[in-house]
Amino acid sequence: MTDDVRNIVLGVVAAGISAALGWLARTYLWKRKLRRKQAFFGLPANSESLLVVNRDAGSSELAVHRYDVFTLLELSALIKDCGAHAEVITQDAARQGFGERTEFCVGGPTSNRRMMAHIAAMLPGVLVKVDASEPGPVRMTYQIGSERYLLEKGVSEYVLLARLTAGQPGQSRPVFLFCGQTAITNQAATRYLARNHERLSRKYGNSSFVLLLKVVNSQAYGPDVAELVADVTRAAQTPLPATAAPRNSHRAS
Numbered sequence: 112m113t114d115d116v117r118n119i120v121l122g123v124v125a126a127g128i129s130a131a132l133g134w135l136a137r138t139y140l141w142k143r144k145l146r147r148k149q150a151f152f153g154l155p156a157n158s159e160s161l162l163v164v165n166r167d168a169g170s171s172e173l174a175v176h177r178y179d180v181f182t183l184l185e186l187s188a189l190i191k192d193c194g195a196h197a198e199v200i201t202q203d204a205a206r207q208g209f210g211e212r213t214e215f216c217v218g219g220p221t222s223n224r225r226m227m228a229h230i231a232a233m234l235p236g237v238l239v240k241v242d243a244s245e246p247g248p249v250r251m252t253y254q255i256g257s258e259r260y261l262l263e264k265g266v267s268e269y270v271l272l273a274r275l276t277a278g279q280p281g282q283s284r285p286v287f288l289f290c291g292q293t294a295i296t297n298q299a300a301t302r303y304l305a306r307n308h309e310r311l312s313r314k315y316g317n318s319s320f321v322l323l324l325k326v327v328n329s330q331a332y333g334p335d336v337a338e339l340v341a342d343v344t345r346a347a348q349t350p351l352p353a354t355a356a357p358r359n360s361h362r363a364s
Contacts, residue, residue: 144309149193151312153213153284156194160284162186163225164201165218178294178334179217182301186215189305210276210283217289217297219251226290233275233286234321235350236343251292255323256346262292265330269340270296272304273321273347274311285317291326299326299334321347 149155162183164175175183183199190197195213209229220227220239230237238254253260253269260269270291277283287304291297303324304311311320323340 145193147312148308149195150317151308152189152193152195152287153317154190154193154195158195158213160190160195160197160213160215161207162190162197162199163214163216163223164199165223165226166201176294178298181334182217182289182294182298185298185301185305186217190215208277209286213284214286215289216286218294219290219292221251226288229275229286229288230290234271234273234347236347237271238351239290253292253323254351255343256349256351258346260323260325260340264293266328268292268296268326268329270300270324270326270337271321271343271347272300272324273319274315275319275321276317285319293326293329295329295334296324296326296337299329299337300324302334303337303339319348320344 154160164183165179166175187197197215216223216226216229218226220230230239236256240252240254251262253271262268268291271288273286273288273290275286275288277286289297289300291300314320320342321344323343324337325340326334327336327338329336
């Protein structure tokens with residue numbers, strides 16, 4: 112074997128080894144990223160999850176608002192990315208506890224009785240005005256601790272995005288809440304979660320959190336512009352005093 116042939120063979124072997132090492136490194140990083148995503152969402156490969164769909168609060172029939180349909184489609188894609196499966200169930204048919212399967216619960220308490228039950232059980236510091244007799248600007252006001260957040264439809268709309276666990280982190284599957292003042296805010300919260308789940312995972316790990324988002328000018332931008340208002344985990348999980356009075360009301364500036 113001449114020196115030229117030997118150099119060519121060694122070059123081919125070195126290139127093959129480099130390609131193999133690069134492939135192994137990319138595969139390792141991809142699998143590690145997937146495992147972190149699965150752990151954050153509580154969705155191991157081939158696991159089962161629950162999508163709890165609400166009803167359209169503006170319809171007298173058992174219909175689902177089109178923005179909530181979009182929300183379910185985006186959540187279904189996220190679940191599929193984790194290699195898991197989803198069962199879609201209506202809010203009035205959900206009769207199980209939480210912790211056995213990851214749950215994604217969509218809609219405010221006026222359209223989703225299961226959401227109302229979750230808030231009462233796990234977020235005692237959250238109060239939502241749901242009385243139909245309330246005037247328009249007051250109804251669907253969110254009170255979190257001593258702060259109030261008023262609905263200004265199409266201009267400034269709020270949504271709670273929460274990841275909650277029933278026991279110690281890692282011992283039960285999480286419940287994700289998308290509790291918006293309007294249907295479009297539910298989709299905005301879903302997109303926010305999909306875009307920021309890696310950052311949220313680094314910050315919170317597998318622990319519970321409650322975030323308040325504001326959807327800005329949905330009339331023009333749809334569900335694409337969602338701003339983080341605050342991490343309200345502590346306030347949302349602290350029971351309201353019996354005579355709690357709101358301190359401030361937030362409107363669009």
